[in-house]
Amino acid sequence: MSLVVYLAAFVFGMTSVLLFRRPRTAAPPDPLTLSTCAAIVLGALVFVCAAPATLAAVNSLTGVPNFGAPLTYGMLSAYSCAVLVLLINWRGGSRERVRRMVLRSVAAYGLLVAAIVVLFALAEADTERLTDLDTYYATTPFMREMILLYLVGHSAAMLVMCVVCVKWGREVGGLLRTGLRLILLGALLDVVGFQLTKYTAVVARWSGHDLDFLSTTVAPPMAALAALLWSAGFALPRLLPSVRAQWRGLGDYRRLGPLWSLVGPVPTAPKPQAAWWQLPRARLQWREVSIHDALLALAPYFDHRVRERVRDSALRAGRSPHQARLAAEAAMLADAARRAAAHEEPPESAGTYRLHATEVSGTGGLVELAQALPRPPAAGGGGAPPPPTGTVTEPEEPHVA
Incomplete structure (x- = not known):
């Protein structure tokens, strides 16, 4: 499981590098580029923190059982906030309005992260759980609230993303609409494949049933696939025009060979x-x-x-x-x-x-x-020798690009 999660984090990181890459002489990156890269980097960090190998290392280094849980949940909440900030910058508007909405989002999720840390400190979670912490501690006081809180915070961000994509998708076209559809697909997959399965497994524990496999087996790969889809949706409208330009440049470079x-x-x-x-x-x-x-x-x-x-x-x-x-x-x-x-x-x-x-x-x-340009005679003989100086042969049909 750790290998799959690390691969997802690597893909996230490479996407951020491609988006942020620019000439040294170029102007500073705009808020949209910065927020896009921040969201993708935080998404990569979430996957890194959630890997069982990382959780075991963090717990061992700190000496606190399950210390990786609030770290991962706090990182996931920061990632959810970054998604909202990205949507705000992408939607645009007056500078004052954008700034006000960004500050509100940061403040709300800052309080959420603080609450997660406080609830973990109040809880008794002495048994280390690397893959099934959500369901194992689903009925433990304070841990129960912490788990529910991080899920609600992430759900809010994904649902807002769905609403914005549906509303904005009716107003735009071309690559931007394609990108919005990928983002919507990723957000819906996150809601259904990750959040709904987590909620179901936790509620099942509350009612005395065992559906832990939904949280431990189904949810992680669904979250990775969803995140890759929406990151592709954000990156596609920004990267594809550049890729097309480079491809055309390669074609012209080769056609200039003769x-x-x-x-x-x-x-x-x-x-x-x-x-x-x-x-x-x-x-x-x-x-x-x-x-x-x-x-x-x-x-x-x-x-x-x-x-x-x-x-x-x-x-x-x-x-x-x-x-x-x-x-x-x-x-x-x-x-x-x-x-x-x-x-x-x-x-x-x-x-x-x-x-x-x-x-x-x-x-x-x-x-x-x-x-x-006149084509050279084919190799292997049979071609007519070049005309002597001062004479002109009938020109071939020029190939116009």
Whole structure:
């Protein structure tokens, strides 16, 4: 059981790291990010504290039997408070209203934690119980009230979460609605799979029956699954757009490969190489800047006669003006790279010219240029030799990204 609980805590912790990760130069995290990370971290700590191995270690270190119980219940109450604070920040509103509601939530659950500690101190719980404390002490004075109190506090937070998700889900759409549905599913699973089973097992003890398996076997995995669902619901709207952007960046980075292979050897001002561990967007930015510098260095070698011949041939072949321009610029760029690599003198027809890729923002223009470059002959022979200098072949159909 401890291993499963620790794995749930690890997943919680990694989710918090992903949400909180940001560049060093970025602005301080906003209250929503802070409250999200705080709730997830506290949820991870709840699982760590509730693991039987942790409970045994805490009891042994303090010398107090069952000292891990108020620690776990207090942490669970703090987690419930963090969930409410997160909902308040996510819902938004005026700064004064948000601040007032946050302070009220913190005050209420602060009193709850204090009551849990006082009730445990007043109770007689000398027999250590690592997995069935709720049911074993369900009829013990003060322990009975402490157990009921932490359950009621957690139930209140989960029910508020359900109400907010249902109400707000009618007003939003897209990823936010998907996230709210995951949060609602997790909250309902917590209410039914964890709280209801705990209540049932405790009440059964009050009436002299034994349904301890609901509290010891059913409730813990249901709580872990519920918490993972709602944490995914909070993280999804914030992480998925970034993941999509990184995926698109990786695709553009690969599509720029042919263009980078062509202009990469061109000497330019030295730039720090992108590290292998950097995310695709950072690597794409480095490649984009390097290609633009190389295009600038190759500009004196642009032969406009090559460009005009290929453009006219493409137009006669029925290509659109945009496709003809891309094919012509790709042929001119390939010729310029060959001249620069051979240390030839710039052509007489060289002059100022702006490539389409340098006129548009983003990487779209560079990707189009890369896909329009002439394809090298297939390996293994059979391909036609490259044309001699000064002649232009019929351009291939450019592949527009």
